[in-house]
Amino acid sequence: MNVPDESAPANPVATVRAVLPSLTPAAQAIARLILDDPGMVARSTITEFSAASGTSEATIVRTARALGFAGYSQLRFALAAAVARHEPERLIPGDLGPDDPLTDVIAKVARAESQALADTAAQLDPVRLGAVVEAVAGARRVDVYGVGASGLVAADMAQKLMRIGLPAHAFADAHLALTSAALARPEDVAVAMSCTGETPDVLAPVRVARKAGATTVAITNNPRSTLAELADHVLVSAGRETAFRPGALASRISQLLIVDCIFVGIAQRTFETSDAALRATREAIEGFRADPRRRSRPS
Template sequence: MQESEQEDAPGAAGSGSGTGRAAGDAGRSGDALTATVRGLLPSLTPAAARIASLIVEDPARVARSTISELSALAGTSESSIVRTARALGFSGYPELRLALAASAARQAPRSTLTSGITPEDSAAEVIAKLVHTESQAVLETATQLDPEQLAGAVAAVCGGGQLHIAGVGASGLVAQDLQQKLARIGRPCHAHGDSQSALTSAVLLGAGDVFLAVSHSGESRDVLEPLRRASAGGAGTVVITNHPLSTAAGLADFVLVSAGRETTFRPGAMASRISQLVVVDCLFVCVAQRTFDTSSRALRVTHAALEGDRIG
């Protein structure tokens, strides 16, 4: 099956975060590979996405497949497979197969817990499946979160300028959580849950200020325009997203990648909340660590205030 060069080329044009960083992460750790590919899926072209979907669904099967067999499974050309492997940080398909085989050898056998929740599941089965999914999301987020990007975001947040955080819907709850945490350690900031509030604040930001956007897809117009305007004004920009090749990631100075999984009754934006909160906690703790004296005093003072406000 022959496909055009344009369709075969993986990755979204114009993304500042680029395939390279995510690909490098995949190449360094076989265990992180499927999580990385899952995050890249929405940004891949149709040909590359078919190959990537097979990797996510059954990495062991892909590892056992020759390039001709995978070509038939994915309904795409062998050259597309080679280009996709290179986009994921490997010199070619043989190296990708080796990484998948090594990853499969380290993983436990596939469990029924990985399947979606069904109407027939008992309450105990629902609990087990949700806990399993959330645990995997936390572990995969740990493999996706780039320490250098996190360190850059921490340095930006620790600056003395204004800090504005934006997120809509489920991501808005995450933005509010970060705002509350930072306020407790004496870092003034503002959280915006609607696009107009975020936009009117973003246009007033400049050098030394920071605009942080939380977006599962990285494609929400509610945060993209404020992000663009803040960047244009000279403010530092940080994005928390599940998709490292998204438009928001391309606009940001620092990209913090989470790894939420969709389940039957929880679409991607809802499923990403736990993993986004993990990223928020990492960011918060690193900020508190860097400003240890100030943060420790603020926590003592605010804790004492809350203790004194309790009844009995």
């Protein structure tokens, strides 16, 4: 009788999607079949799946282990459990097509965002999150690196940290990021964001900050990426991009969920100072909005 492996990934499909780029070509063929039809894989014996994927049984076992399972039986069990939860649409959200009516566009996009949040929350390790919270809360300075869509999330994180009194700066320009990273100290924290974990403009400053002694944090979809290898702490997001949605909200919203969890964790840990800083910044902004001189027009 198969029993759940408590150390195995909570969401096998999200795990497969995250590590897909780092797998070997043979393992990628297996992974794509899992993504395309998890129910079929759950129903297949290893011999049947070997025939369907065109790979050897040994390769299937190695791939299952690479995904965090003890073997193919445990992978099948996890996929069967996911299918039994009546979540086929969550497992296969369906990519947008050029002829999709707007009603389908709304449904598919909304489902993708909901899935990204649920998958990220399911695999967000509280112990690792706590370590990041502790590091950032005690930092002298926080650098946040991110370009493109991840750059928007980096700016959001820096803004949130500034609101509670932590010196934080977001860098979307590699030259500025490298300049700041070169001046980092061991009491500083460098947070790097990249869905693929292979963005050159993000990897370069992380390497420099790490060499300078700063604590490094990665927020990425791929826990086997170069960025993950460079980081002291890795937090895994689960949003994915498609042909019609590069820089998709699903990718950003999964990163934003992690940023919000870090922010709330720090605010809880430093409640008195954070609460005072939030009130002070809120009053300053509200006072600026209420200033009648801002509403007067020059004559």
